[in-house]
Amino acid sequence: MNALFIFNPNSGKGKIKKKLSYIEKVLREKFGSVELYETKSPEDFEGKIKRDAENYDAIVFSGGDGTFNNVLTALDGRKIPLGYIPSGTVNDIARSLKIPRRVKGALKVITRGHSELLDCMKIGNRYAMYIAAAGAFTGATYHTSQKQKRALGALAYALEAVKHNLKLDVFPVEVTTPEEMVKTHAVLVLVMNGKSVAGFPINRKGSMKDGNLEVAIIKQVERPNLLRRIGALFSVASLFVFGCKIRKRDILYMNGNRVTVKTSDGVVWDLDGERGESGNAEMTVLEKQVELFVPAGKNI
Secondary structure (H helix, E strand, O other): OEEEEEEOOOOOOOHHHHOHHHHHHHHHHHHOEEEEEEOOOHHHHHHHHHHHHHHOOEEEEEEOHHHHHHHHHHHOOOOOOEEEEEOOOOOHHHHHHOOOOOHHHHHHHHHHOOEEEEEEEEEOOEEEOOEEEEEOOOOHHHHOOHHHHHHHOHHHHHHHHHHHHOOOOOEEEEEEOOOOEEEEEEEEEEEEOOOOEOOEOOOOOOOOOOOOEEEEEEEOOOOOOHHHHHHHHHHHHHHHHHHHHOOOOOEEEEEEOEEEEEEOOOOEEEEOOEEEEEOOEEEEEEEEEEEEEOOOOOOO
């Protein structure tokens, strides 16, 4: 077998380069032939996979959630067995799928060879594996510099969020699923395909194998006073700490295999931690689209 190992050397704190020889050794024992490719940029990462994916029996990659998004974008619907060694700052996809965040543990998942066909989302011409989000704090994931992330880890996201997002801007939304429609104003919209968001198990009952998306909306009046702003901030915190089991009047939950959101042009979508399109969006489940080595016997 012939495999590609492609990695982002700047992801997380750069631990992958320090363990490159070990990774190569283990992967050669599994696949026989392994090509190593160190990427120079997200464009280089996607370009390599776009050009050469069909030349390999499997693609193993390392990076964070944004890197996983690069893989989906580059494959653009093509199916090939994937192995994932998480090395990002938060690694929500790995958390959702119970993939160990240590190199040795992630490699064991790959070498044991148990794979599952997982769902992902398509949003226009873009893809997302676990989250499409808009509103409060979501911009922190793509505004935080790599230098900050390497120095402070997940704390860098928190500092960026507090610096720019405490105001909790209000935006109009009309959210439609095959079963219902809601029209309101909001400070946060989460469309989830995974269990973990920002390191918190918000969507504990979610699955990447059920053909379904879960939606959480934190409502707000169009022109909130200070008390209402504080209330919305408390609701955001409650959702992240207690997850979708929390029941509050200003938190709405929906689900479906297709979620359409009509909103203002200035609302920016976060797709797996990467900046996405602005304005209206339709998130559609692509069932069994991604073949990935995952731990056997886990609830994913």
